[in-house]
Amino acid sequence: MKRTYIPYVADWPALACSESWELVSAEVENATKKFPKWPTDPLHALAILGEEFGELTKEVVQMIYEPNKTSTAKIREEAIQTAAMAIRFVMSLDSYCYLQAP
Numbered sequence: 001m002k003r004t005y006i007p008y009v010a011d012w013p014a015l016a017c018s019e020s021w022e023l024v025s026a027e028v029e030n031a032t033k034k035f036p037k038w039p040t041d042p043l044h045a046l047a048i049l050g051e052e053f054g055e056l057t058k059e060v061v062q063m064i065y066e067p068n069k070t071s072t073a074k075i076r077e078e079a080i081q082t083a084a085m086a087i088r089f090v091m092s093l094d095s096y097c098y099l100q101a102p
């Protein structure tokens with residue numbers, strides 16, 4: 001099936017802000033239960049966030065070029081995980097040790 005690219009900006013998000021926050025908040029809670037520790041080294045913390053962003057990127061690229069191999073549900077899942085890790089990064093801002101490797 002030939003799909004046509006139609007660039008546009010939605011007038012209003014499909015998901016309400018409060019609903020998005022609830023999904024991300026639940027993911028932060030689940031991730032914190034599963035992995036209670038979070039790095040105090042900001043580069044390691046950023047690597048966790050980057051890993052989730054990479055997974056989100058892969059799903060979006062796949063949706064464009066190999067749509068039979070992913071789904072919008074998977075993209076949603078990865079977007080929520082990425083946002084949750086960004087929140088965990090923010091939650092730890094006062095705990096980071098900005099030290100150079102010896």
Ligand SMILES: [Mg+2]
Nearest residue numbers: 052055078081
């Ligand atoms: Mg993920």
